[in-house]
Amino acid sequence: MTSLSRRILQVKTSPTVALNAKAKALGKEGIKVLNFAVGEPDFPTPASVVDKAIASLRAGRTKYGPAGGGPEFLAAISNKLERDNGLKFATNEIVAGIGAKEILFHIFLALLNDGDEVLIPSPYWVSYPDQVIAAGGKPVPLPLPKDVAAEPLSIADIKRLATPRTVAIVLNSPNNPAGSMMDPKFLEELGSFLVDKPWWIISDEIYEYMSFDKPHVSLLKLFPQLRDRFILVNGLSKGAAMTGWRVGYCAGPAAAMKLVRDLQSHSSTCLPPFIEDAATFAIGQGRDLLKDEIGVLKKRRDLAIGLLSKIPNVKFAQPHGAFYILIDVRDALAKAGGKLDTYALSERLLLEQHIALVPGDAFGAPGYLRFSYTCDEATITAGLTKLGEGLANLAK
Numbered sequence: 327m328t329s330l331s332r333r334i335l336q337v338k339t340s341p342t343v344a345l346n347a348k349a350k351a352l353g354k355e356g357i358k359v360l361n362f363a364v365g366e367p368d369f370p371t372p373a374s375v376v377d378k379a380i381a382s383l384r385a386g387r388t389k390y391g392p393a394g395g396g397p398e399f400l401a402a403i404s405n406k407l408e409r410d411n412g413l414k415f416a417t418n419e420i421v422a423g424i425g426a427k428e429i430l431f432h433i434f435l436a437l438l439n440d441g442d443e444v445l446i447p448s449p450y451w452v453s454y455p456d457q458v459i460a461a462g463g464k465p466v467p468l469p470l471p472k473d474v475a476a477e478p479l480s481i482a483d484i485k486r487l488a489t490p491r492t493v494a495i496v497l498n499s500p501n502n503p504a505g506s507m508m509d510p511k512f513l514e515e516l517g518s519f520l521v522d523k524p525w526w527i528i529s530d531e532i533y534e535y536m537s538f539d540k541p542h543v544s545l546l547k548l549f550p551q552l553r554d555r556f557i558l559v560n561g562l563s564k565g566a567a568m569t570g571w572r573v574g575y576c577a578g579p580a581a582a583m584k585l586v587r588d589l590q591s592h593s594s595t596c597l598p599p600f601i602e603d604a605a606t607f608a609i610g611q612g613r614d615l616l617k618d619e620i621g622v623l624k625k626r627r628d629l630a631i632g633l634l635s636k637i638p639n640v641k642f643a644q645p646h647g648a649f650y651i652l653i654d655v656r657d658a659l660a661k662a663g664g665k666l667d668t669y670a671l672s673e674r675l676l677l678e679q680h681i682a683l684v685p686g687d688a689f690g691a692p693g694y695l696r697f698s699y700t701c702d703e704a705t706i707t708a709g710l711t712k713l714g715e716g717l718a719n720l721a722k
């Protein structure tokens with residue numbers, strides 16, 4: 327019989343895809359679903375960026391470009407890393423690709439040998455474990471900390487779960503799905519621990535601009551001695567509202583970057599040059615491009631946490647960034663007799679209250695729901711009212 331890859335058979339379908347499909351099916355029946363499962367800003371890409379792409383298309387920038395990014399875009403990324411993060415990278419230490427997702431996938435493929443272990447702090451972005459599996463590695467999730475906001479990960483857990491096969495750790499701050507951020511004090515502790523470990527540090531900083539209460543700091547800025555094994559990942563999806571344009575990049579040691587670039591040359595080839603031109607402009611604008619919108623997100627965050635704190639039997643980690651809140655519904659589930667898990671709860675909320683929230687299981691956080699607040703204030707208010715009603719109904 328013809329066979330399928332045992333490795334890829336272990337990769338799971340994204341739970342957000344399944345949830346969105348159910349929400350869409352309800353929509354077809356004429357039911358309006360309030361969708362809080364979304365992983366992208368609701369703001370449009372700024373018109374100034376769109377104009378650049380159109381001008382570039384008209385100028386004929388429609389052919390293949392160089393794998394890993396053209397010189398102008400790479401120079402713009404290098405300037406951004408110095409301007410925003412105080413980090414100097416030459417253009418041969420940077421690779422641009424089709425979203426941070428492709429970049430991360432190629433990083434795991436470039437770094438891992440069969441069975442190599444990658445430490446992934448929970449809660450984590452859904453794709454890290456599956457990408458590690460697809461690259462032949464073994465994801466090793468760290469347990470969920472007691473207070474996700476106060477302690478983004480536990481160094482004691484790393485010590486306990488690290489083995490001689492550990493080759494990398496993934497960091498993600500601001501965090502999807504918790505909205506938590508690693509502050510400089512915690513980074514000092516983490517960096518001091520990591521300096522003498524022979525591991526790659528893959529730092530996913532894609533929500534950098536969505537930091538509301540304190541500035542984002544890259545661990546590499548505080549620990550320059552990590553430079554020969556630190557790979558910074560970022561992109562324009564979130565901070566420039568360009569999810570559909572698929573622009574991501576990484577910066578790290580030239581030898582590793584060469585492998586990531588070589589892989590791209592055999593997969594997607596390159597970013598489309600007209601997209602790069604628009605991205606070069608967007609990255610030059612930096613944080614200012616979406617300054618007003620990020621102010622709006624912060625207001626929504628404040629509204630949502632105010633409303634959530636009034637719902638009984640619910641706790642949540644104070645979110646400082648990204649656009650998510652990780653809601654702890656374990657008490658509400660226990661009060662309802664402990665019969666439901668978060669998958670079943672999420673389905674029930676969708677079918678009965680017509681609200682879509684992603685079950686935390688997919689992020690290594692069973693007992694939690696992820697709430698995205700990339701929608702207007704009236705929708706947030708309506709949705710959280712329905713969540714309160716839905717949870718109250720459970721106990722009846």
Ligand SMILES: Cc1ncc(COP(=O)(O)O)c(C=O)c1O
Pocket residue numbers: 365424425426427428451498501502530532561562563569572573574
């Ligand atoms: C933490 C994190 N990293 C990476 C990505 C991938 O972003 P993109 O491929 O759109 O650049 C996402 C998208 O949801 C994310 O949440």
